[in-house]
Amino acid sequence: MNITDTNKKNTLSWLWLLALTVISTYVNLFLSFFNMQKSLFISIVLFIVFLKGQQIIDVFMELKQAPKLWRRLLMAYVILLPIIIGLIYLV
Amino acid sequence: MNSAVNVATENIVVERDLTKTKDTAMETKRLPGDLAMWFFILAELTVFAIFFIGFAVAEQLNTEMFTQGKAKLHQISGLINTLTLITSSYFVALALHKMHQGFGNQSARLLLVAKLIACVYIGVKIWEYLSLFEQGIDIETNTFFTLYFMITFFHLMHVLLGMVILAFIALKTAKNEYSVSNISGFESGASYWHMVDMLWIILFPLIYII
Numbered sequence: 001m002n003i004t005d006t007n008k009k010n011t012l013s014w015l016w017l018l019a020l021t022v023i024s025t026y027v028n029l030f031l032s033f034f035n036m037q038k039s040l041f042i043s044i045v046l047f048i049v050f051l052k053g054q055q056i057i058d059v060f061m062e063l064k065q066a067p068k069l070w071r072r073l074l075m076a077y078v079i080l081l082p083i084i085i086g087l088i089y090l091v
Numbered sequence: 092m093n094s095a096v097n098v099a100t101e102n103i104v105v106e107r108d109l110t111k112t113k114d115t116a117m118e119t120k121r122l123p124g125d126l127a128m129w130f131f132i133l134a135e136l137t138v139f140a141i142f143f144i145g146f147a148v149a150e151q152l153n154t155e156m157f158t159q160g161k162a163k164l165h166q167i168s169g170l171i172n173t174l175t176l177i178t179s180s181y182f183v184a185l186a187l188h189k190m191h192q193g194f195g196n197q198s199a200r201l202l203l204v205a206k207l208i209a210c211v212y213i214g215v216k217i218w219e220y221l222s223l224f225e226q227g228i229d230i231e232t233n234t235f236f237t238l239y240f241m242i243t244f245f246h247l248m249h250v251l252l253g254m255v256i257l258a259f260i261a262l263k264t265a266k267n268e269y270s271v272s273n274i275s276g277f278e279s280g281a282s283y284w285h286m287v288d289m290l291w292i293i294l295f296p297l298i299y300i301i
Contacts, residue, residue, distance in 0.1 A: 014181035060285045066122045088147040
């Protein structure tokens with residue numbers, strides 16, 4: 001991957017992270033307008049946590065090009081932690 | 092005889108190509124920074140995971156108290172802090188790539204920008220704490236605020252440590268102490284900063300949004 005590609009990837013990732021942050025902050029307003037359940041809101045917010053974590057791990061931390069074990073360890077964190085938190089809130 | 096020589100030559104060429112491919116794969120599968128830093132990052136993530144799970148369990152045991160507590164928090168300041176940490180992390184990633192290109196001075200400037208943006212986080216956090224103190228709320232108010240102050244202050248300490256590390260690598264970058272082949276220390280510092288960002292990305296929805 002050349003430098004221009006990497007910079008472009010960083011910039012796209014940054015914009016995506018900003019957009020996801022704003023969505024997760026205001027998704028509740030949107031859902032309450034349609035009388036959606038709180039469980040759906042929590043699930044969406046926690047799924048966004050996973051999406052953001054994945055961007056940071058793969059793009060900013062550059063672990064996509066690292067040995068698989070290290071990427072898997074960090075990805076496990078952003079997958080398992082939201083699942084555990086979700087189970088605590090929803091079950 | 093000639094065909095035997097040709098086959099042997101072809102085999103050597105194929106073996107060389109395979110070695111090259113293996114070398115390229117080894118290069119592309121490199122862990123950025125020092126291994127010790129990644130173990131440290133894993134330890135930090137584990138400590139915060141315990142805090143986050145503890146907070147979620149405490150919320151289920153005191154739902155009303157936590158709902159009232161969250162209503163007193165300034166959600167916009169949490170949002171601003173998330174945006175600042177993401178942006179700061181972005182500038183650190185850009186700085187690392189400038190360093191990969193060998194542009195030390197530009198890299199140092201980008202690190203300085205990342206640090207200045209992180210200062211916004213510090214300012215907003217202090218403002219948030221002060222506005223809660225003005226309302227008579229502190230760490231002893233109830234379980235929610237005990238956990239809120241404990242977790243956010245612990246994270247703030249990590250931001251401050253991250254800023255010290257950024258200052259250190261910015262100084263070394265400006266002095267041309269890193270090079271394209273000697274960049275491990277820079278990568279370790281950058282990875283630590285991204286971890287601080289990642290922790291806030293979990294902390295913000297857990298404490299401010301859900």
